[in-house]
Amino acid sequence: MTVLAFTKGHGTRNDFVLLDDRDNKLTLTADDVVALTDRRAGIGADGVIRLVAAQDSAEVAELVTQDPQVTWFMDYRNADGSIAAMCGNGVRVFAAFLEDLGLVEFTDHTPYPIATRAGIRTITKHGDWYQVGMGPGRLIFPEAEHNALRDSTVSLGGLSVSDVEHQEVAARPALSISMGNPHTVVALPTLDDLEALDLTVTPIVDPTPPHGTNVEFVVPLGVGLDDQGNHTGTLAMRVHERGVGETQSCGTGACAAAVAVHRWGGTDAPTTWNVNVPGGRVRVTITPEEVFLAGPAVLIGHGTVDTDQLGR
Template sequence: MSLSTLAGLRWTKGHGTENDFVLVTDPDGERDLGADDVRALCDRRAGLGGDGLIRAVRSDALPEGAAALAEDPAATWFMDYRNADGSAAQMCGNGVRVLVAHLLREGLLAPQELADGRVLAVGTRSGVKRVTAALDDEGTDGWFAVDMGPWAVPGGDAGVAAGFDATVGVRGLDGVPRPGLSLDLGNPHVVVALTGRGELEAADLLDAPEVSPVPPDGANVELVVPLDAPAPGVGALLMRVHERGVGETRSCGTGACAAALAVRLWGGADSPDVWRVAVPGGRLRVTALPGGRVELAGPAVLVADGVLA
């Protein structure tokens, strides 16, 4: 697929903890980019490069947006997110923050819509996500927090009690499958605890880990190492991730949530609700909310704009 067929397309490049995206503003849904287009744009050698593509569309301009508006009429913007391989994805926690930063910079959202604790509703394929302005861990402005909605353990109480419901084979880890716990964050995840930094660094995520039983829709796989608590009531962990349809990425927002929630479940009733998650691309904060919901907070950075020749 040649980018020449997309000549004149305006684009923005952004990232959230180096989980990077090509963003296309298409308010009226006039430019439906196909899988071949997405693959060409996200190609890191022949295209712009990215873990995925975000099309900013008004919810009333595409079929998927009808469900978002039915859930919350305030969700006037929809994140049409595609993985780098062109496949549609239900959700991307880092991507929601970058989309909001893009809409603000483009003047499509007014700054007061996020001022004074106001909540912004954004439509996604896994329901409406609610975004607020947030402080980072040092108390500085500039982050966004996203209520990612409800989460679940597909294996139910039995999976929680056992601590796992799958086995995962990862290259570089002596050929020994490790136990993994499945979590549903609107998209599927399997979280695997490793013994320490050495194993985390040794893991080879160029190829997709082998999950058994095989998830029907595939799954993101998170490798985690719990760390000592950095502060009272706050947990911490290291994470690497292989994202379905992409490969290893520098970060994954829903994956950070899944990782923190899994470690919290493994830790039992006294585990903290707030977790600092260090990924290769930076750091995120995950908070378990009442009612079985979870919040993800982190930065959003816009780095370049252009027009395809």
Template sequence: MRFTKAQATGNDFVMISDPGAALELSSAEVARLCDRHFGIGADGLILAVAAHQSDDGAAVLSETGLTSTQEAPLWFMDYRNGDGTKAEMCGNGVRAFAHFLIAERLVELHEGDSLPVLTRAGLRTVRKVREGYAVGMGVWSFIDPEMAAESASDSLVQATGLTDPRPALSISMGNPHTVVALPDHSALEGLDLNNAPKVEPVPPNGTNVEFVVPADPLVAEGVGRVSMRVHERGVGETLSCGTGTCAAAAAVRVWAGADAVDTWQVSVPGGEVTVRFTARTDNAEDVELSGPAVLTYSGELILEG
């Protein structure tokens, strides 16, 4: 079985082409492949599957009204967390996925062109841009709109390295995120995210937890800037999280109030991405995430018992 290792701002993935959905990898096998000591090592595994060949892909396909055929397939990003569990969406993973599809000659994409990608969180559109790929991430929303409207927080988070629980705001990007603001970089660097933060109340499907520090000044030349670390659900701390950077920017915009802007630079341990917000007529906001993606190496693997 051929695989390719990819990374997008340090969020790394095992990528496998499986157009006919022939591979049946168990959660344990995925976890072994993603293990950094006994496997290839990655934050997650992504299968490139023709949407009409996969039950999950076909379910998403039916909601879009689009058509996928053997001659002209649409591609489903079958994403698994590092522990083998299925996940809805990964913003960095979508960029790596598009880059992988091009390298495998499964699609052609030139600068300015767009590509539809199906995920468990729905249809996402990837656009080839100078800095890599820009992904239409869909609409962000509050996980608990009533609590968020009252106090701009809906939960408390305790993490190793914090003396007291901190208020947090939970944001959905198709998958759940809980964002915590910290006062300075020393507090951010002092966190031990090897241990999962405790969130109370925790969203129904668990949550990723982002810790953010606003820049000083928060906004310069019309661009907001924040730094972030993340503990990903089912993975642990990662160098980056695409949906997490979008959720972090959305939460900071809420907290910024009148100082909110539409474009944000989010610095993570693995690099920097840009998050842009666009207002819609229904009072919601679309989110776009842009940044690089790199294929690091390819090889063959054998799954032994």
């Protein structure tokens, strides 16, 4: 019998199994990840996050050289066992995990760097929310369309709400944004359109980015003033994540969605967006240099699992 200690956490109900492997002794295979994240015969999660000392990981050794303050590496795996570069909700939950272990104390004035496969990400804490510097949002196909307002199409049952009963498949224009991992963002006109989507199947994206893509469906809900009198937009989002399916939230997806809607809105569009997802709400702030994601992170419990019994 192999006993493995774990922590379970979530960020706006995007949930993760967290493993403390700071000594880098755990061999984590794709099959292990699939077994751990199985919602009936395992612990259940959208992915697995492994905490590793950055200096002990060949994958991020260069990042330690770039910034000697980089101490910890967030090794993230999707529920299907595939390796992912980044996870915006996962970074916040990883931060809560570091605090819970007594390894880091985050503040609101000193960004703390961590290593990910997408590069260094910095974290600050504001009240109960963690804010992550997510790097810039980049176009995946910058040459595909003039002004880069669309570069692909997405087809999915339920997109044509005029004929939902027959699930007529309609192709909608989309924009591909990289936040360290790939996203394809589709705008829909109403919340009814968003509700009608059948995300039990994988959307068809043409062209598909080289390493697959997450697909975000968004409905802009308008612009208002925040508590400081700044113009702030609000949008609703559902997401189909590669290697997982529909999730309650996606942090990098929320960033990609805000970047896309900001581009579609033009120069007068807000740079701060509240993104409503089935699991709650996050806030995305866009600057010329970087996109910032803020939101909650919750650790719900600790335990051990008999890995020999997983999947049986």
